[in-house]
Amino acid sequence: MTLGSVLANQTPPGHSVGPYNYVPTEWICILFIVLYGISTILHLGQAFKFRLWWMLPTATLAGILEILGWSARLWSSKSPKLITPYEMxxxxxxxAPTPLVAANFIILGKIIGQVGPQFSRLTPKIYTIIFCSFDVICLIVQALGGATAARAVSQETSAAMGANIMLGGIVAQLFAIVVYVTLASEFFLRVKYDAPVRHVEQPHVFEKGQRAVSKSLRIMIYATAFCTLCIFIRSIYRTVELAGGWFGPVITTQRYFDWLDGGMVTLAIYTQNFFHPGIWLNKAGPTSESQVLSEEADEEEAAT
Structure with missing residues (x-):
């Protein structure tokens, strides 16, 4: 007996028949499959165009996993009592969103390398290694939890254990994002107030030891922050969802999932399409102080 069959057979009174306790809406599933499909194709093309191979096991993989997940929900919209698509x-x-988080970790490391490693507590390389390694661990834990729940023998034992494992993976990911945001915030504050953590020899440094932050690089920073916020909101939702149990009011309400999971991840993955590091980080190479001052003057003139 699997988790899905347990849920289907032990559905509380007043709930729809099936493991979801509702029937996934067909057109919503199709919409997300199309959206993730377009984004994944774009990411694949962009990875090859800019030779950013690390975007393949991160953003591209995230899109593929989302397509598989929403294809399974589309299957469930046709056959809501089937167990296999629910487990898929x-x-x-x-x-799916875990590889997307890894992409943000790598992007921040590259931003640190361009703006000034002396303002970061971790070097760009160490930053990427630590956070991406932790992200891989979270990915394994979540996958293990999902597999355990999908193969559960009973709701009271294995199913609960699988949910707890998934919950642990998501909470660990939330913790990593909080640490990531904290370190990133400290880095940007140190850049703003020219307060380096250590001395680093590097070219293109101004009198105070601070490298220029071009307009393109600022756009990349804002895009990465927005992408991280979307994934953070999604992770909070999944934490509340799983903490409430298999029959809780959150997990049994479709619109919460559509907006706070599907919607948030869609915004995050498209942000990385439109503000792709291959485009904006390439534009944000070493910049002279006069160029930055000129950009700031143009912005002020446009504002007035």
């Missing part, structure tokens, strides 16, 4: 979407949608 459970694992797919829980795990």
């Amino acid at each position: 979407q459970l694992v797919g949608t829980v795990v």
Whole structure:
């Protein structure tokens, strides 16, 4: 007996028949499949165009997993009592955003390398290694939890254990994002107030030891921050969802999932398409102080 069959057979009175306790809406599933499909194709093309191979196991992989998860939900919209698609979407949608988080970790490391490693507590390389390694661990834990829940023997034992494992993976990811945001915030504050952590020899440094932050680089920073916020909101939702149990009011309400999971991840993955590091980080190479001052003057003139 699997988790899905347990949920289907033990559905509380007043709930729809099936493991979801509702029937996934067909057109919504199709919409997200199309959106993730377009984004994944774009990411694949952009990775090859800019030779950013690390975008393949991160953003591109995230898109593929989301397509699989939402395809399974589309299957469920046709056959809501079937167990296999429920188990597929459970694992797919829980795990999918994790590679996207890894992309943000790598992007911040590259931003640090361009703006000034002396303002960061960790070097760009160490930053990427630590956070991406932790992200891989979270990915494995979430996948293990999803597989455990999908193969559960009973709701009271294995199913609960699988949910707890998934919950642990998502909470660990939330913790990593909080640490990531904290370190990033400190880095940008140190850049703003020219307060380096250590001395680093590097070219293109101004009199105070601070490298120029071009307009393109600022756009990349804002885009990465927005992408991280979307994933953070999604992770909070999944934490509340799983903490409430298999029959809780959150997990049994479709619109919460559509907006706070599907919607947030869609915004995050498209942000990385439109503000792709291959485009904006390339534009944000070493910049002279006069160029930055000229950009700031143009912005002030446009504002007035």
